[in-house]
Amino acid sequence: MKNISIFNRFKKPVPNPQTMERAELISGNNSFSPWSGDAYSLDIYRGGVDAIARNCGKLKGSHVISYADHKKVEGDCRINQLLQVSPNPYMTAYDFLYKMVTHYYLYNNAFAYLQKDDRGQLLGVYPMGANHVDFMTDPTGEMYCKFLFNNGKDVILPYADIIHLRRNFNQNDLLGDPNTAIMDTLELAHAQSEGMVTSIQSSANIRGIMKHTGILSDEKLKESRKTFMENYLQMSNNGGVVMVDDKIEYTPINQAPVNIDTDQIQAIKTKVYNYLGISESIVNSSYNEDQFSAFYESTLEPIALQLSLEFTRKVFNDREQTFGNSICFESGRLIFSSNATKVNMIKELVPLGLLSINQALEILNLPSIPDGDKRLQTLNMVDADKANQYQLNEKESIKP
Incomplete structure (x- = not known):
């Protein structure tokens, strides 16, 4: 059987590495290595990251074309298939987003490679879990990323073809700051867990x-x-x-039984969850409608916006963007609303003609129906221009 390497998909003509040099940044740092702290091994941190990644995995990426009259239409179905179903042969769209968001919170930097053909058409998207990344420039000033992987292999790719998400973007010109701010809390959580195990074991030994x-x-x-x-x-x-x-x-x-300080455990949980921007109800899925709405607006929506902007500027050139091409990541927020909220929204919006029949059914998680794209509107509503005309005709009719 022929051995097919994933690195073959990344092969792209690049300038001779001998002619490249390290990128000169104002901050002085031009390389990235994943944070050495093993935060993912702690159940508290992993649970928080998993809760965010699971919900971000539901985001739906779409190619949208916007026109001058504010009308938006669905774009290239091939791009939509990549973004919504299978960005590459090795994972689903959910897997891709989950991995990217996990890297985003573990390392405050997440990378993905946009594989394109000779005409610049998108062929696939691959998350890049590298051990080390160097930012380099060629003699023309174009920036490249040199990725070094676990197996010792490396690849140089244009930064223009790299999706780069950053968190805690402050000190460095290109990179998010590491998670050193939460290091003491994570060490305390680890020591607390180890201490509990040791105490229980010692109490049972002698x-x-x-x-x-x-x-x-x-x-x-x-x-x-x-x-x-x-x-x-x-x-x-x-x-x-x-x-x-x-x-x-x-x-x-x-020996007295080991007493677990639940207040201290809760205090550590709260610090970790606050750092990640979530609440405990999100982690254990006990949230209500208001709690999830706050989670969406404060955590999920910013990530969706980052994904939308980064994909738009890296997938389409300036001319294509000028003609209204963009990538939008969004989620059906209403699926987490209560049935009462959904029904009230439909009752308020359908009479105004703001929702079609199928859109109302989608809100209720029901299948669409034939000819369901039509919009209904109550006769109590009238176009403002026609209302003015109606009043003028009435005034004319009552003149002596």
Whole structure:
């Protein structure tokens, strides 16, 4: 069987690396390495990141063409298929967004490569989980990224073909700052978890001290201990009585149970969740409509906006953008609303002609119907221009 490497898909003519040099940035740093802190191994941090990534995975990317009259139409179905179903042969659109958002919160930088043909048409999108990234420029000043991967291979790709999402974008000109601000809290969470395990284990290890009045060898001591435990410290000793002679002294140790400081655990959770911009109700899926709405507006929507802007400027050139081509990532927020909210919205908007029949059915998670794209409107509503004309005709009719 022929060995097909994913790196073959990234091969693209680039200038000779010998002619390139490190990009000169105002901040002075021109490379990226993932944060060394293993935050993802902590259940609190992983649970928070997973909650955000799961919900971001539901975002729907679409190619949209906007016209001067504010009319928007669906664009290239091939691009929509890549964004909504399968961005590359190895993952679904949900997997792609989940991975990108996970990198976004673990490293505050997430990279993806836009594979294009010779005409600049989009062929695929691949997340880039690299060990190290160097920013370089060629003699013309165009910027490139040199990705170094776990297997030791590297690839140089134009930055114009790289989707780059940044979080905590402050000190560096190109990169988001690392997660050092939460490092102390994560270390405290790890120490707390380790301390609880150690305390529980130690409380179960030693339950008493057995002392021999005579002098015995180490081998005899181990044998005596084993015999004592088999005779008296087993579940079969229903009487609960230990009989010893004057050669042995046994002193039981009554250890207090380990008390878990729930307030401290909750305080650490709150600090981590605040850093990620979520609440505990989002993590354990106990949120109500208002809580999810706040989560969408404060966390999901900014990520959707970043994705929309970055994909738009990297997928389409300036001329294509001028003609209204854009990529939009959005989510059906109403699917998380209560049925009462959905019904009230339909009751208010349908009479105004703002929703079609199929749009109303979609809000209720119901299938569309034939000829359902028509809009209904109550007769109590009238065009403002016609209303003015009607009033003028009325005035003319009542003149003496």
